[in-house]
Amino acid sequence: MRDTIPVVKNSITGTLGNWMSPDDLDTELNMRFPGCMKGRTMFVIPFSMGPVGSALSKIGIELTDSAYVAASMRIMTRVGKKVLKTLGNGDFVKCLHSVGAPYPLKEPMVSNWPCNPKETIIAHLPERNEICSYGSGYGGNSLLGKKCFALRLGSILGRREGWLAEHMLILGIENSKGEKKYFAAAFPSACGKTNLAMMKSALPDYKITCVGDDIAWMRFDKDGKLRAINPEAGFFGVAPGTSMKTNPMAMETISRNTIFTNVAETSDGGVFWEGLEGEVSRTTKIKSWLGVEDWHAEQGKPAAHPNSRFCTPAAQCPIMDERWQDPEGVPIEAIIFGGRRPEGVPLVYEAFNWQHGVYIGASMRSEATAAAEHKSKVIMHDPFAMRPFFGYNFGHYLEHWLSFQQKQDLDLPKIYHVNWFRKDKNGRFMWPGFGENSRVLDWIFRRVNGEDCAVQSAIGNLPRKGSLNLEGLQEDVDMDALFSIPKEYWQKEVKDIGKYFDEQVHEDLPPEIMKELRSLEARVNSM
Ligand code: GDP
Ligand code: MN
Numbered sequence: 001m002r003d004t005i006p007v008v009k010n011s012i013t014g015t016l017g018n019w020m021s022p023d024d025l026d027t028e029l030n031m032r033f034p035g036c037m038k039g040r041t042m043f044v045i046p047f048s049m050g051p052v053g054s055a056l057s058k059i060g061i062e063l064t065d066s067a068y069v070a071a072s073m074r075i076m077t078r079v080g081k082k083v084l085k086t087l088g089n090g091d092f093v094k095c096l097h098s099v100g101a102p103y104p105l106k107e108p109m110v111s112n113w114p115c116n117p118k119e120t121i122i123a124h125l126p127e128r129n130e131i132c133s134y135g136s137g138y139g140g141n142s143l144l145g146k147k148c149f150a151l152r153l154g155s156i157l158g159r160r161e162g163w164l165a166e167h168m169l170i171l172g173i174e175n176s177k178g179e180k181k182y183f184a185a186a187f188p189s190a191c192g193k194t195n196l197a198m199m200k201s202a203l204p205d206y207k208i209t210c211v212g213d214d215i216a217w218m219r220f221d222k223d224g225k226l227r228a229i230n231p232e233a234g235f236f237g238v239a240p241g242t243s244m245k246t247n248p249m250a251m252e253t254i255s256r257n258t259i260f261t262n263v264a265e266t267s268d269g270g271v272f273w274e275g276l277e278g279e280v281s282r283t284t285k286i287k288s289w290l291g292v293e294d295w296h297a298e299q300g301k302p303a304a305h306p307n308s309r310f311c312t313p314a315a316q317c318p319i320m321d322e323r324w325q326d327p328e329g330v331p332i333e334a335i336i337f338g339g340r341r342p343e344g345v346p347l348v349y350e351a352f353n354w355q356h357g358v359y360i361g362a363s364m365r366s367e368a369t370a371a372a373e374h375k376s377k378v379i380m381h382d383p384f385a386m387r388p389f390f391g392y393n394f395g396h397y398l399e400h401w402l403s404f405q406q407k408q409d410l411d412l413p414k415i416y417h418v419n420w421f422r423k424d425k426n427g428r429f430m431w432p433g434f435g436e437n438s439r440v441l442d443w444i445f446r447r448v449n450g451e452d453c454a455v456q457s458a459i460g461n462l463p464r465k466g467s468l469n470l471e472g473l474q475e476d477v478d479m480d481a482l483f484s485i486p487k488e489y490w491q492k493e494v495k496d497i498g499k500y501f502d503e504q505v506h507e508d509l510p511p512e513i514m515k516e517l518r519s520l521e522a523r524v525n526s527m
Helices: 022-032 067-076 081-087 145-161 193-197 248-253 354-362 394-403 434-448 487-508 511-525
Strands: 043-049 058-064 093-098 121-125 130-134 164-166 169-174 180-186 207-212 216-220 226-229 234-238 259-261 264-266 309-313 330-338 348-350 365-367 379-381 414-418 454-456 461-463
Touching: 022 121, 022 130, 043 067, 043 081, 043 145, 058 067, 058 081, 058 145, 067 145, 067 234, 067 259, 067 309, 093 145, 121 145, 130 145, 145 164, 145 216, 145 394, 169 193, 169 330, 169 434, 180 434, 193 207, 193 234, 207 226, 234 248, 248 309, 330 354, 330 434, 348 434, 354 394, 354 414, 354 511, 379 487, 394 487, 394 511, 414 434, 487 511
Parallel strands: 058 093, 093 130, 180 330, 330 414
Antiparallel strands: 043 058, 121 130, 164 216, 169 180, 169 207, 216 226, 226 330, 234 309, 259 309, 348 414, 348 461, 365 379, 454 461
């Protein structure tokens, strides 16, 4: 058990994963799987996570009774005979999926969507290289290459083999001199990964290219450079909020060969969601995701489900990086953490060093959103944006991250924290975000190049006054407020994080992380 989840303090409920004994799991699976596909078509999907044949890639075979899953897997991963050919006698991950609705149906199907929420179980068996998923047909619960394989099993393999499987986008950034870098960034679900990975830079001096928008597999190469591949071949992105204004690259990508789920439909055969108001003609009629004909915003309900998604081939994205399928991976020079922090957390700050950076990842928090299971707007702990995706004990995960600072000759990336979501007194975002986030990437780019454009603060290095390029910024931004570090807020933050570590990670917390927390506390107290 302790390999899988931290031993929590006293009888507190653990939030860093669930564990079940192998015997109990066998019982649960045997109650569900025999006969579960009756009357349905079973699909066999050999798939490769990562470019077919790359040394960094891994193979899975998914059995599923959902045609929707089969079609989506064909977009999200590389599938088919070519995968079987490279398999040889090699290892693969066994992925078993059923929507859990054999015929004859016990209950009438809702919205033509077979599933079995009461009996849903998603189980990972690392010893058997196996994933079993029953009862759910959506997202990471059913596209088993994604969160189950690439993150949960992947993180276990990563620890065993000395690499990292992370919930991170990968982007390329090139300046007008042709100097190019790659950054990886971890944000919790629905906090802007897809948008950042495909952003259109507001700074004309920079070109952003996309390697991946959700998952990174990263390994230090023999020269000590951290190399990353995107194990996926498609994007499974949040639809609402995506528009020509916020993410034109995504809009172009989804113009064809795309599966939309839980979005609204237009009378001319198109799709609609919140954020596209300006992009449909007024005469177009909209049918909501729940099937309400002639939907209007005044009815008070959203047209599309807040977690409705597009599933679209990465190769269709106009700004895919020329090396996005490079089997060697791309060299990562900065790692960025972030989340939705309506209060107290500045637009960007830099870790003092690797260990402090690992602390920053461990202390990540974010306002709960539609993709998460929590409805109210609370600030949830989501370390490394991996809270739902750790394949093994989070304390051991931290040790794994910390271990790289002991290794000789590694070119450790610099680590940052960003927050696009700070709000003013009136509840409005203080920073325009999206393409304007290129101004933050520019500052990071220059820091990585060793430019002296930072000042120390209690929580990390901040941009020196005037060093964030604001040229051409249309909006009025209160930079002092955006970068303020309220002492009382951070004193409370330190307490909250301390309590979280003590309760949830308890004796599995590496002493280095506690040391970082204590230093932060001392710095904040003497502010
Ligand atoms: P992902 O799930 O992490 O890939 O997140 P997405 O990129 O799909 O974004 C989730 C939501 O956050 C969408 O509604 C976006 O419009 C919104 N979003 C993304 N980037 C920004 C930003 O810089 N500022 C603001 N205010 N919203 C953003
Ligand atoms: Mn995304």
